[in-house]
Amino acid sequence: MLRLQLPFPPSVNRYWRHVGTRVLVSKEGREYRRTVRGLMKLQKVKKHDGDLIVDIRLIPVDRRRRDVDNSLKALLDAMQAGGAYDDDSQIVRLTVEKFEPEADCPRTEVIVRRVPAKLGEPGYRFCLRCDDEFYSLGPGNRLCEECTRWRSRLTGFVPIARGRKYRNGARIA
Structure with a gap:
């Protein structure tokens, strides 16, 4: 089982950028991925194989309206880049909860388990x-x-x- 405390992810609306006919990950998305990869490297995260269950607790910084599904793409891609699993297609159950904001410590708590x-x-x-x-x-x-x-x-x-x-x-x- 893997327990992580990560920074709050950027919205999918700010994760992608259109440059001409191409769609790229934005600078904010790349920085978030780099930050998560560094945190996971410090914790010496081992790669999980097989089917996985992922539980996510989103704790935002303020009371602005946010859709929980807009935070998932950046978070799951960053965890894959950090080495938690090979591909997010391994996830067979995904639970996402949004909690009351905490201005002093916005974060995302993630638990990854095998089925x-x-x-x-x-x-x-x-x-x-x-x-x-x-x-x-x-x-x-x-x-x-x-x-x-x-x-x-x-x-x-x-x-x-x-x-x-x-x-x-x-x-x-």
Whole structure:
């Protein structure tokens, strides 16, 4: 899982420029992409593969009217340039929320996750306790290793016996 705090993206209305018959990314768009790439390089972001879920929280600087969809193109392209993923076609679920403005700290908070494995299959899941991504061997494994170790250190902890105790009304030993 990847958590990022990025600057507020420029609107798509200011992201593109028409020069003759060509359409180019504007100077503001290129600067935003460069800034995001630098921030992601400082955080040593690793590239995610496979299908992804992206959650975005937009926190603007003021109360001007803004469409949430106008901020997406610049943000997703900058994250791709920064190395979060190969292509934004990997995103299968995208959630965008706009919050109350904060004049002192306008920003965009982004969470990128892999799509969890289907129930019953091994693969990546999210820990029920800390919400971090981990590799699970199956449906019975819902806590990451760190949370499992933390749970076992609790005094008086007794693991729950797994499995069925009854079959067709008769108790199984």
